[in-house]
Amino acid sequence: MSELKISNRLSEKLLEARRIVFFTGAGISAESGIATFRGDGGIWNKFKPEELANFSAFMKNPDLVWEWYQYRRQIVYDTQPNAAHYAITEFEKFYTVTVVTQNVDNLHTRAGNTTVHELHGNIEKNYCISCKKRFDYQQFESGGGSPKCTCGGLIRPDIVWFGEYLPQEAFTAAEEAAKNCDILFSIGTSGVVYPAAGIPMLAHRMKRYTVEINVNSTEMSYIFDENYTGKAGQILPDILEFVKKNK
Ligand code: BJW
Ligand code: ZN
Numbered sequence: 001m002s003e004l005k006i007s008n009r010l011s012e013k014l015l016e017a018r019r020i021v022f023f024t025g026a027g028i029s030a031e032s033g034i035a036t037f038r039g040d041g042g043i044w045n046k047f048k049p050e051e052l053a054n055f056s057a058f059m060k061n062p063d064l065v066w067e068w069y070q071y072r073r074q075i076v077y078d079t080q081p082n083a084a085h086y087a088i089t090e091f092e093k094f095y096t097v098t099v100v101t102q103n104v105d106n107l108h109t110r111a112g113n114t115t116v117h118e119l120h121g122n123i124e125k126n127y128c129i130s131c132k133k134r135f136d137y138q139q140f141e142s143g144g145g146s147p148k149c150t151c152g153g154l155i156r157p158d159i160v161w162f163g164e165y166l167p168q169e170a171f172t173a174a175e176e177a178a179k180n181c182d183i184l185f186s187i188g189t190s191g192v193v194y195p196a197a198g199i200p201m202l203a204h205r206m207k208r209y210t211v212e213i214n215v216n217s218t219e220m221s222y223i224f225d226e227n228y229t230g231k232a233g234q235i236l237p238d239i240l241e242f243v244k245k246n247k
Contacts, residue, residue, distance in 0.1 A: 004238035010226055013209045014243055017095060017182035022088050023174075023199050024101045024108070027188020027214060031082040031233040034075060034105055038190050039216070054161045062154050066146035069157045073123055074142070081111035084187070084232035087240045089113050094247045098177040102189060102196045104159050117170040117177070119196045125158035134158075166195060178203040187213045187232050191220035200224070 006014075026036040037043050047068070051057050058065045089112040091097050099108045099116040104123040108116045126135040130153025140147050140155075147155045160166055178184060184203040191197040197220065204210050204223045212224040213235050221227050228235050 004228070004230075004235055006239060006242050007226060010209075010211065010239075011242065011246070013183055014239070015246060017209075019098070019177075019181045019183075020091060020095045021098045021100060021177045021181040021184040021199075021203065022091075023178075023184060023186045023189070024099065024103060025187070025189025025191075026103060028084050028232045029079075029082070029103055029105050029107055030188065031084065031231060032079045032105075032107060034079060034107075036188075038192070049162060053159075054163055058154075058156060058161075062156075063145035066155075066157075067142065069123065069159070070140065070142040076105045076107075076123055079105075079107075081107045082233045084236045085111035085113075087236035090240055091243070094243050098173075098181070100174040100177060100199055102193065117174045119160070119166050119170055119174060119199075121157070121159040121167070123157060123159060126155050127158055128153040129156050130154070171195070174199050175202060178208065179206050181208050183209045183211065185211050185213060186220075186224065187236070189214075189218070191218045 026034070030036055035041055035043050052065055052068055085107050088097065088099060088108065092114065097113065097115065099113045101108055101116060101118055102120050104118070104121050106122055106124050124137050126138065127133065128149035128151060131149060131151040133149055133151070135155055149155055178199050179202060181203060184200055186200040191200065200210055200220065201223060210224045212218070212221055212227045213232055215229065215231060217227065
């Protein structure tokens with residue numbers, strides 16, 4: 001039974017809309033058991049970003065950084081998409097859906113979404129820092145430290161670390177989708193990491209209808225037309241239920 005009260009404004013928007021953007025962050029995967037970055041139980045409470053999530057940290061201690069990603073990969077392999085990811089795939093039956101995600105866990109693609117723009121990379125992908133050869137979806141044994149390419153270069157995770165540029169194609173596609181959508185949902189993100197956090201801002205500036213779904217309020221809550229407080233895995237299936245009954 002749906003418990004969520006969907007506002008009249010959002011109901012109307014959902015009935016009229018054709019294009020929806022889901023902009024997601026770590027909170028959407030929290031119910032799959034993947035830790036968020038900030039807040040209670042967040043990764044950055046235990047590990048320092050400056051020691052692990054930038055290129056100079058990797059060059060200084062490639063084994064440490066590599067093994068940290070191996071540990072996180074294992075968590076991702078051992079988990080599954082949750083009700084929120086699956087609800088977003090079902091929206092594809094009713095709308096043109098674009099997923100713009102900051103997450104590296106590949107769970108939107110595993111859930112079955114067809115258009116997913118990954119702004120911060122993908123933990124299941126790797127490349128050689130010297131010759132750029134790709135090692136995507138290849139599993140490496142843990143405990144062996146950072147592997148080397150046949151050219152002798154270090155293999156690194158295809159993840160956007162602090163101070164690195166976002167993949168241009170994904171970012172441009174995300175901007176286009178945000179400008180041209182009818183509704184943008186921002187789900188489970190604190191909205192503090194740029195330029196990604198500029199995507200919902202752009203939709204707002206372009207007068208698109210914007211909705212935040214989060215268990216807490218965030219630094220950018222004030223920009224949204226509406227804010228729904230609660231777990232993504234509960235709120236999104238409820239919104240989907242409304243769409244299924246009425247669209
Ligand atoms: C739920 C829920 C449930 C929980 N349901 N909700 C000042 C100083 C230094 C740097 C900068 C600066 N100002 C700007 C910068 C640049 C920097 C930046 O933005 N830093 C800020 C942190 C200050 N950005 C960059 O460096 C970016 N690159 C760049 O700018 O390039 C240009 C450039 C090039 C060269 C030189 C200089 C500039 C790159 C940023 C890459 C970020 N990468 C990371 C880590 C990847 C590595 C890894 O995974 O190990 O990506 S950071 C980390 O944060 C990760 C995430 O994608 C990102 C966003 O986090 P997210 O998803 O919002 O998670 P949380 O944990 O913050 O929030 C979770 C939310 O969920 C919370 O709100 C909860 O309430 C909620 N929640 N459960 C719904 N069940
Ligand atoms: Zn190489």
